[in-house]
Amino acid sequence: MNLLDIGEVVERTGNSPSTLRYYEDIALISSAGRKGLRRQYEPDVLLQLALIALSKSAGFTLDEIAGMFGGKARPELPRAQLRHQAAKIDVQIRRLGELRDTLQHVADCPAPTHLDCKSFRRLLTASLKPGSKSA
Amino acid sequence: MNLLDIGEVVERTGNSPSTLRYYEDIALISSAGRKGLRRQYEPDVLLQLALIALSKSAGFTLDEIAGMFGGKARPELPRAQLRHQAAKIDVQIRRLGELRDTLQHVADCPAPTHLDCKSFRRLLTASLKPGSKSA
DNA sequence: TCTTGACCTCAAGTTGACTTGAATTCGTAG
DNA sequence: CTACGAATTCAAGTCAACTTGAGGTCAAGA
Incomplete structure (x- = not known):
């Protein structure tokens, strides 16, 4: 069998064992079995973990990630939702x-305080609701 | 004076009062005074909050944000650090x-499980350390 | 004047994502 | 065969970023 020991997964992905257990608890990944006590994983878990890492770095929560990719056996991907994401x-x-x-x-700006700089202010003002009073 | 009441800041930025208080606690922003009990802010706080929101959405912690922009009176901006960021x-x-x-x-991919798809795998495999054993 | 609504303080609670600790159990090297 | 290192469980702890709750205070309008 070509299963990976948790130790190898740890080494190759940089996740700690406890993280892997945690991910399994919340059903983000699953282990394929045990050798003694030690979890063994299918090699695909490496890709899954890479995808999880990527998604996390993109600011998604583990819940959202599970929603996007979770459940190995997911029969029909929610393609529309993926496109939305x-x-x-x-x-x-x-x-x-x-x-x-x-x-x-x-x-780069020479203004003493960034708030003094015109183009800086312009960059930010977009997101503000207009006040009823004068600016 | 043209100070903004906390209520107005709440309305225009979408932050809750408790969030504004929290930001003040951790010295990310400051209030300019009180009217009765109510905090009053200088209009610039709107820009600061916009910047904070933007930075947060970029994945920075409040600590990091404070490091980048905190302290109104910061005499010399850490320009190198900003460029690094x-x-x-x-x-x-x-x-x-x-x-x-x-x-x-x-x-878009027709493969039944995304892990089955070649180009999908290729996208992810980059981040993995090579295993000592065969793949 | 009195009520009301929105703010106030301070402490404690919450959520997400893990980590840590104590006590335990393997499999492998010696 | 025994010791060791690394993994195991389970509960509890941690950290960031807030929110909530109890009890209090103000200022403006009916």
Whole structure:
């Protein structure tokens, strides 16, 4: 059999054993069996964990991730929902672009306080609801 | 004076009063005074909060945000550090692009389980340390 | 004047994502 | 065969980022 010992999974993914157990508790991954007490995993778990890591770094909660990819035996993928998530990520990407530009700008701007800088203010003012009173 | 009542800040930023108080507790923002008991803020707080929201959505902790922008009176911005952060965000953007593509792909892919799909696997395998044993 | 609604303080509770600790059990190297 | 290292369970702890609750205070309108 070509199962992976938990130790190998730990080493290759960088997750700690307790994290793997935790993920199993919440049914994000599953182990294929035991050798003695030690969990053994199917090699695919490596990909699953990579996907989980990627999604986490994208700001998704484990619940959301489970919703996107959870349940190995999921018969019919919620394709529409996946596309929706992809679109949300696109929004996120644009937001990050904004933030990156903002940071770049703050780093380059000669204004003493960033709040004094015009284009910095412009970058941020978008997200605000207009006040009823004058600005 | 043109100070903003906390109620207005709440309405215009979407933060709850308790959040504003919390941010003040941890010195992320400051209030300019009180009217009766009610906190009053300088209008700039709106920009600060927009920046905080943006940064949070980018995955930064409040601590990190405080590190980047905290302390109104910060005399010398850590420009190098800001550029570094900007670069990190760029990495994050690329990662998100990957995830978006992955999701798109999974949504479009005819393979019954996403783990069965070749290009899906290829997208993920990058992040894994090579195993000493055969794959 | 009196009521009401939105704020106040302070402590404690919540959620997500794990980690830590104590007591235990394997499988392998010696 | 025995000791060791690494994994096991289960409960409890931790950290960030807030929210909630109890009890209190104000300022504006009927």
